[in-house]
Amino acid sequence: MIPAKFDYVKPASVADAVRALREGGDDAKIIAGGQSLLPVLRLRLAAPSLVIDLGGIAELRGIRDDGDRIAIGAMTSYYDILRDDLVKQHVALLGQATETVADNQVRHRGTLGGALAHADPAGDLGAPALALDAEMVIAGESGTRTVPAAEFFVDYFTTAIGEGEILTEIRFPKYTGWGSHYEKFNRTAQAWSMCAVAVAVRVDGGSIAEARVGLTNMGTTPIRATGVEQALVGQQATAEAIRAAADRATEGTAAPSDADAAADYREHLARVLTGRAVLAAAG
Amino acid sequence: MTTTAEPTTTPSPEVGKARVRKEDARLITGRTRYTDAITPQGTLHIHVVRSPLAHAKVLGVDKSEAAASPGVIGVYTAADLGVESVGLPCAWPITPDMKAPQRPLLASSTVHFAGEGVAVVVARSAAEARDAADLVDVDYEELEPVLDMEAALAEGATLVHPDLGTNENATWVLDSGEAGTGGRIGDAIAAAEADPDSVVVKRRFRQQRLIPAFMEPRSCVVDPSGEQLTIYAATQVPHILRTMTTVTMGLNESKVRVIAPDVGGGFGGKIGVLPEEMLCVALANKLRRPVKWTETRSESMLAAHHGRDQIQDITITAKRDGTVTGLDVHLLADMGAYLGLVGPGVPILGAFMYNAIYKIPALKFSCTNVFTTKTLTDAYRGAGRPEATFAIERIMDELAVELGRDPMDLRKQNWIPHEEFPFTTVAGLTYDSGNYEQATAQAVEMFDYDGLRREQEERRRNNDPVQLGIGISTFTEMCGIAPSRLLGSLSYGAGGWEAASVRMLATGKVEVTTGASPHGQGHETAFSQIVADQLGVPFEDVEILHGDTQVSPKGLDTYGSRSLVVGGIAVVKAVDKVIAKARKIAAHLLEASEDDLEFADGTFTVRGTDKGKAIQEIAFAAFVAHDYPEDMEPSLDADAVYDPENFSYPHGTHLAAVEIDTETGRVHLRKYVCVDDVGTVINPLIVEGQVHGGLAQGIAQALFEEANYDEQGTLVNGTLVDYTLPSAADLPNFDTAVVSTPATSNPLGVKGVGEAGTIASTPAIVNGVLDALRHLGVRDIEMPTTSQRVWRAIQEAQGRSTQQTPVDTHSPGAGLGSIDPNNPQEEEVQ
Numbered sequence A: 001m002i003p004a005k006f007d008y009v010k011p012a013s014v015a016d017a018v019r020a021l022r023e024g025g026d027d028a029k030i031i032a033g034g035q036s037l038l039p040v041l042r043l044r045l046a047a048p049s050l051v052i053d054l055g056g057i058a059e060l061r062g063i064r065d066d067g068d069r070i071a072i073g074a075m076t077s078y079y080d081i082l083r084d085d086l087v088k089q090h091v092a093l094l095g096q097a098t099e100t101v102a103d104n105q106v107r108h109r110g111t112l113g114g115a116l117a118h119a120d121p122a123g124d125l126g127a128p129a130l131a132l133d134a135e136m137v138i139a140g141e142s143g144t145r146t147v148p149a150a151e152f153f154v155d156y157f158t159t160a161i162g163e164g165e166i167l168t169e170i171r172f173p174k175y176t177g178w179g180s181h182y183e184k185f186n187r188t189a190q191a192w193s194m195c196a197v198a199v200a201v202r203v204d205g206g207s208i209a210e211a212r213v214g215l216t217n218m219g220t221t222p223i224r225a226t227g228v229e230q231a232l233v234g235q236q237a238t239a240e241a242i243r244a245a246a247d248r249a250t251e252g253t254a255a256p257s258d259a260d261a262a263a264d265y266r267e268h269l270a271r272v273l274t275g276r277a278v279l280a281a282a283g
Numbered sequence B: 001m002t003t004t005a006e007p008t009t010t011p012s013p014e015v016g017k018a019r020v021r022k023e024d025a026r027l028i029t030g031r032t033r034y035t036d037a038i039t040p041q042g043t044l045h046i047h048v049v050r051s052p053l054a055h056a057k058v059l060g061v062d063k064s065e066a067a068a069s070p071g072v073i074g075v076y077t078a079a080d081l082g083v084e085s086v087g088l089p090c091a092w093p094i095t096p097d098m099k100a101p102q103r104p105l106l107a108s109s110t111v112h113f114a115g116e117g118v119a120v121v122v123a124r125s126a127a128e129a130r131d132a133a134d135l136v137d138v139d140y141e142e143l144e145p146v147l148d149m150e151a152a153l154a155e156g157a158t159l160v161h162p163d164l165g166t167n168e169n170a171t172w173v174l175d176s177g178e179a180g181t182g183g184r185i186g187d188a189i190a191a192a193e194a195d196p197d198s199v200v201v202k203r204r205f206r207q208q209r210l211i212p213a214f215m216e217p218r219s220c221v222v223d224p225s226g227e228q229l230t231i232y233a234a235t236q237v238p239h240i241l242r243t244m245t246t247v248t249m250g251l252n253e254s255k256v257r258v259i260a261p262d263v264g265g266g267f268g269g270k271i272g273v274l275p276e277e278m279l280c281v282a283l284a285n286k287l288r289r290p291v292k293w294t295e296t297r298s299e300s301m302l303a304a305h306h307g308r309d310q311i312q313d314i315t316i317t318a319k320r321d322g323t324v325t326g327l328d329v330h331l332l333a334d335m336g337a338y339l340g341l342v343g344p345g346v347p348i349l350g351a352f353m354y355n356a357i358y359k360i361p362a363l364k365f366s367c368t369n370v371f372t373t374k375t376l377t378d379a380y381r382g383a384g385r386p387e388a389t390f391a392i393e394r395i396m397d398e399l400a401v402e403l404g405r406d407p408m409d410l411r412k413q414n415w416i417p418h419e420e421f422p423f424t425t426v427a428g429l430t431y432d433s434g435n436y437e438q439a440t441a442q443a444v445e446m447f448d449y450d451g452l453r454r455e456q457e458e459r460r461r462n463n464d465p466v467q468l469g470i471g472i473s474t475f476t477e478m479c480g481i482a483p484s485r486l487l488g489s490l491s492y493g494a495g496g497w498e499a500a501s502v503r504m505l506a507t508g509k510v511e512v513t514t515g516a517s518p519h520g521q522g523h524e525t526a527f528s529q530i531v532a533d534q535l536g537v538p539f540e541d542v543e544i545l546h547g548d549t550q551v552s553p554k555g556l557d558t559y560g561s562r563s564l565v566v567g568g569i570a571v572v573k574a575v576d577k578v579i580a581k582a583r584k585i586a587a588h589l590l591e592a593s594e595d596d597l598e599f600a601d602g603t604f605t606v607r608g609t610d611k612g613k614a615i616q617e618i619a620f621a622a623f624v625a626h627d628y629p630e631d632m633e634p635s636l637d638a639d640a641v642y643d644p645e646n647f648s649y650p651h652g653t654h655l656a657a658v659e660i661d662t663e664t665g666r667v668h669l670r671k672y673v674c675v676d677d678v679g680t681v682i683n684p685l686i687v688e689g690q691v692h693g694g695l696a697q698g699i700a701q702a703l704f705e706e707a708n709y710d711e712q713g714t715l716v717n718g719t720l721v722d723y724t725l726p727s728a729a730d731l732p733n734f735d736t737a738v739v740s741t742p743a744t745s746n747p748l749g750v751k752g753v754g755e756a757g758t759i760a761s762t763p764a765i766v767n768g769v770l771d772a773l774r775h776l777g778v779r780d781i782e783m784p785t786t787s788q789r790v791w792r793a794i795q796e797a798q799g800r801s802t803q804q805t806p807v808d809t810h811s812p813g814a815g816l817g818s819i820d821p822n823n824p825q826e827e828e829v830q
């Protein structure tokens, strides 16, 4: 498992990183935690000639309260997210999903920015980001721009991050007081999701006032289950009503088929898991 | 120097102590000598160029670009190295007319499985060799792959090796009627069919293909710079490797030294003699430089031998009262493209175990080995016996269902009661000891069998979405391989003895060498405990040396749960000789008759006096040799070779409580209880560790693992991401216990334990899964019983046929794993 030869730089600022990226051109690749990139390099599925390590940029790491948003630096590790009180209080769903990722070693190195930029449809962080209407702050030569999650995920392993750009921050609206749950289904305890459902609901007097539902691995990108959301709003949080709403989970999905789960089984899982996730979130 | 023996308090015996393993610190931290950590000055590195195709003609190999790549010393095909006629050894010709293809070091004209080597790059660094390997341009003409065993045997099938004229390697038969060890199965089946008070139950089971997945990848370093060619190898079998290397490469055995330093796991996967090892030998001799090969994980998954892969057609006959009257076993076993060192014999190791713990009057076993264009198969933890145990334990459950009996009661009715040991079975083996009643009674109690049956009833009644199943597996295995004469009668290419030496150092410390070279089992600790007790010396004073043919020149290595029951007994025999010699010197020094000496706790005392000599004093006396009997050499050292008279037959009862989420098909293993009888326990901690690891591997076969090939013959889950090895997080806390009916075939009373957990656990899980779902109409689910398979089985049993959408094995998406490493160019990873 030896990667092809590459050069390595570790810039100290976003501006330097952007410059290195521009100079490296097509052949440059960013490394964050390396938990997806390194296997890709070692299997020689990619052979960049330059690897730019964001690990030296202090400003990309950390979680802060930014008024009506929680802002998370792209280089913040899973481990730091899991320990963070702001996350627990305002974006609990993110923590719940993060907890299901791989094992401790991977969670110490893997970063939220890396996960979202990698955009593996089986990855666990896309669905919560999408469901929670996160915004991605992307830095390039001409400054920064902000892209809503709904426009960020484009295709398999493809995002709105353009050539020469770097994801610097992920901003979550606050969901203080919401109930949430991430229901993940996988082959082994430390594997990627065959299917997973991210849910946040605001329950008011026993009925669901607002709902956010995102699906993992039900298409080429994370998918927002808007049909379920609509069906939930205004309903009593009963098992029956929730199950009926969950039946709409496969609307707009394009479930992949692989050895673990063919599309029909995935679709079935999506409905069952959505019901369970909403029940748990509303409970 | 006559001393008076001090009245010491008797030291507590070492045997039976749950000592933490002395090798743990270095093995667990990895701060030890694994083969890849050894790099003699000037070492060159190789990378093997492997075929991405399962079956293809090699039209040409263009090496020019690779040869010009930085750091490259050379790029070679078999012809370039002059090794075209070299064939790797198969040491087990199971029948006189067995068909054996030449297994080359590198394919010359045809590749026979995806992963087979075609050329080898030698470079100054491993990275340069790897880079250059990509530049070797091999021109292939694709041939039709041979993937399905039944199709491979059909008339007109594409042949893997056309020169053999068939895809059948051999058919091996054990027939109790012919052998005179029991009745004729044909008679038993005919009688059962004619008798309204009898039943005939037939089932087909599939043993999926598994990957041993040891932790340390295979590796070797061949250093030609001394008088002996030194081969460092991550192998289970340094002694066999030495002999086989000389035979294969035409070398003088005394010119070859093999060292297996610490070896990080094997599970049977490291008993081979590898093409890469022999390539390193050829290259080291040619280039006169040390040559190293270390495989990548991907290569290991693809090209290291696989395990299992059988189709089992099982017929059992019984009276309606439950008495089993006959068992007919017909197997197809996938050898893959070539024969491994003992590959053809692996299913045969199971032949004697289909009757298991039961009294079955008639048995016929027949196995046809088949060639396909897949990675070869060979020993994998249990080797033949897990397959046998699975088949018999599954069919006992099927019979219980057919007869409407409690599956445990049916087993009790048919097993060998403890009063009848020693018992000669229908397969011709003599089980020396055992007590199935005792192990089962304890397991049933620990498990709360009756309570769980009640809960199961309740869940069924309430139509609970989570159903409960109880899986039973009672097992025995023949292990401790093996009596040499018996192996000879099976045409095995070697004996089954083991060697040991004991050296008493001048200072009273003890060096013991064993030919059973461990690869993670803890021999050093267990053997030290035995020697400490036998010689009456402190545990810390005993050093166990192994794995270097200069240090332990004689041995047959570690596999088949043989280390303790054969290798450990050899140590005992050598210690006995040391004590006999020491007794002479003690008698001489104490001026007493040997008959008047007592040896206990490391000291010879003259009976009825307080005069004595400690073993350490005698060792020193032998060393200085100033005063010793005239009729002996001044040495206490001794060698022993022990050839067992019988196999060892551990047994046990394993019970699994399995919860199934019927909405998703998820199988959750809630509780696992096993009570194993492994005879005398030397170190309970090691025994428990072996049982735990074994259980994890056996459960993995039932629930998680399978090597999948696509219709082109490409291994599609060749990474650890999608091979789905379970971790501790996938398994419950095991409730294990041990009962001990000492073996009567060896002086320690020990039985093997290394394979027990693997052998017993697979059927326990699958029986549990089916037990949970039978009332829903589910009759069988193939292994691994994944959630998808379970869900589909439930749907189909309920009359809701599910339309399985075609699986695109090459689609990216599900994590890294579904990116096909063999077709990287197809994928665009951002």
Ligand SMILES: Cc1cc2nc3c(=O)[nH]c(=O)nc-3n(C[C@H](O)[C@H](O)[C@H](O)COP(=O)(O)OP(=O)(O)OC[C@H]3O[C@@H](n4cnc5c(N)ncnc54)[C@H](O)[C@@H]3O)c2cc1C
Pocket: A029, A030, A031, A032, A033, A034, A035, A036, A037, A038, A054, A074, A075, A100, A101, A102, A103, A106, A109, A110, A111, A112, A113, A114, A115, A116, A117, A118, A120, A122, A123, A124, A125, A161, A165, A166, A167, A168, A190, A191, A192, A193, B830
């Ligand atoms: C054993 C194992 C198990 C795993 N299991 C799971 C699992 O269960 N669930 C799951 O979701 N994931 C899993 N993962 C993947 C893990 O979550 C990765 O860490 C994550 O996908 C990538 O984060 P990273 O920081 O390591 O990114 P890297 O691997 O460093 O980079 C990933 C990609 O994103 C790009 N990139 C990284 N940061 C930026 C940035 N700031 N701007 C622009 N581009 C960027 C890189 O160029 C690269 O293409 C697993 C990984 C391993 C090794």
